[in-house]
Amino acid sequence: MTNLLLFPILIPILTASVLLFFPKRIAAQRAVTVVGLVASIIAALFLLRTVMTDGVQAVTLGSWPAPFGISMVSDPLSVSLVLTSLLITLGVVVYSFRSIGEGREKYFYYPAILFMLTGINGSFTTGDIFNLFVFFEVLLLASYLLIVLGGEKRQLRESIKYILVNVVSSAFFVTTVAMLYSVVGSLNMADIAEKVTEIGQSGILTVIAVMLILVFGLKGAIFPLYFWLPGSYAAPPVPVLALFGALLTKVGVYAIIRTVTLLFPHDPGFTHELLMILAILTVIAGCIGALAYYDLKQIVIYNIIIAVGVILFGVAQMNMAGLEGAVFYLIHDMLIKAGLFMLIGVIIAITGTSNLREMGGLMKTYPGLAWTWLVAAFGLAGIPPLSGFFGKLLIVQGAFEADNLWGGIIILASSLIVLLSVIRIFIHAFWGEPMPVKGTSAGIYRGLLIPAVLVTALTVFYGVGTEWLRPLMWDAAEILHQPSIYIDAVLKE
Amino acid sequence: MEFHMIILVGILVTVAVYLLLSRNMIRIILGTAVLSHAVHLLLITMGGAGEGGVPLLRESDGPYADALPQALILTAIVISFATTAFLLVLAYRTYEESGSDNMNTIRRIDRE
């Protein structure tokens, strides 16, 4: 059916609108949310099969012909990102049954998550640059609600920071879209790509490309625009932090990938060179931060920054190995960050603190948690056969193929630092002498641990099953490398 | 015509940046509002302002003004309205919690 690719966007927002009718009935809210998410996942699986067999899917809203209407496009990259974000949201929603507290659940917590998911899936699926702005804003407004829900003082301060940074970035985005429209006269991404190829990438278009990298980099936390991230992400409760860390920065990264490969691939000497330098600096800045803190949340938050740098470095290589590695690593990172944040949420619930110096010896009383953390840590660092390995391998191979030796070496060195930072958590929290802990009831512990273990198991399957996923990732990378496939699917409809 | 608009947009962005860097919460929110006004004016200018007739088939004929930037501006205005409303309510709540609207006091709001 023609509208299949819109279902992962429509079902969450319909579910959220239905949820607005009964905000105080918590059991009904939980049930309807899970039903809506499961329905969206089934639709996304159907969509994945359609995209793998029939190629890139495109639909233009309102039955207008392609360059004039708003196009929504599902290529293998978009559909795998949509499916991953739906799975992660389901895991975090089940996780928050036991951890978010009834106060927040009664004040539109689940509708906010579903509205944010609409914005995320819409950003991944859209093929029109102003529609990308609109879905970004939907996603941002829902995230403002989530970050401030609960009203603790720390949340109030951090949400002011977060909202102001994003308002300025949105104003920049509209400015850039205005300039892009005045140069090419169209908003449809496939049409812009064709027109840019025709008129050649002159100076003004390179400026617009850099401005787009700036806008999406503010959202995706690259150097030097990441300074809002550690403060703002540490303030909300852990399930919200898991959603933000796994999904929101990746929308910015996806937008950079899409615009740099589809719209502006013609002057790699400037744009891709700049992206590569920024990515290396992001990796270095993230490594410094990950080693500097003894706070659980901050270590994993700085690991987000390292991962963003690695993905963008892979994209900046512009060869098949680098692009495929970037796609592999992007999906791996979404899953593993969700798992890591959920696990540190369990640790915080057990010990009552997030300071590493005040905990120890949890291995004796909570061995399941300890071993799951170790598996997740190895997955993050990229130890084969877990999920981080193939992405990094392909990115480093792409770097060596493109003669960027030092970049590849820095990526490899950052893996060691990532491993050090998460193993340090293992050493301090799980080994050593047991310190007196607050403890938590068995029900809450199981309710929190089971979604975390399931998401970590998903990353293990992702790593071990790389051979099966390779065709999907290779297709995604090929479309990034040769944008004419995407353009044909949209415009020759 | 575009020249005057661009100068105006530049002045508005200057005012907005000055307000955004101030210490008082309400001035910062006013700064975001002025910034969004400047950006919307930029959208009109970039769409070719003032050339052509009303873009309705029966109202005029000949070269029409570009209707697309007008729709873009409507959308952007609605979005900035919602964000400004959210920021204002947040500022009010922060004022209730901290007792002041000075950003330096709000910085230390959770360190009692």
Add this chain to the structure above:
Amino acid sequence: MKSSDVILQTATKVVFFLIFLFAIHIFFAGHYTPGGGFVGGLLTASAIVLLLLAFDLKTVSRALPFNYTIMIAIGLLLALGTASASILFDVPFFTHAYDYFDLPLFGETSLHSAMLFDLGVYLVVVGATMNIILTIGSDD
């Protein structure tokens, strides 16, 4: 101290309906001329705010007993339902349908499904604006 609001209240009793009717006119005119759901919603919200200024919150919520959050939900469902109706006909999403009907009082009118979508937008805007104003304004 009881301030005498006689002039304001008497004027409001007439002006409210004028503003509301103008809002409805702008809403319906939105298809072919400037206007539409967003502007109509803001004007209706400003009419209700005028009522709030002249009378107090309790009187107004007795006169207009709407739960504005439910209004937002109904508006969202209406808008999404209208846009999703095209899924049942297997045409691209958001395709509208319109036709000319012979209505008893109005004669030949063209009815367009974009009007239903705009009605959804109208309800969302009224609900959201009233929610914002009541949240800030009812603290005193």
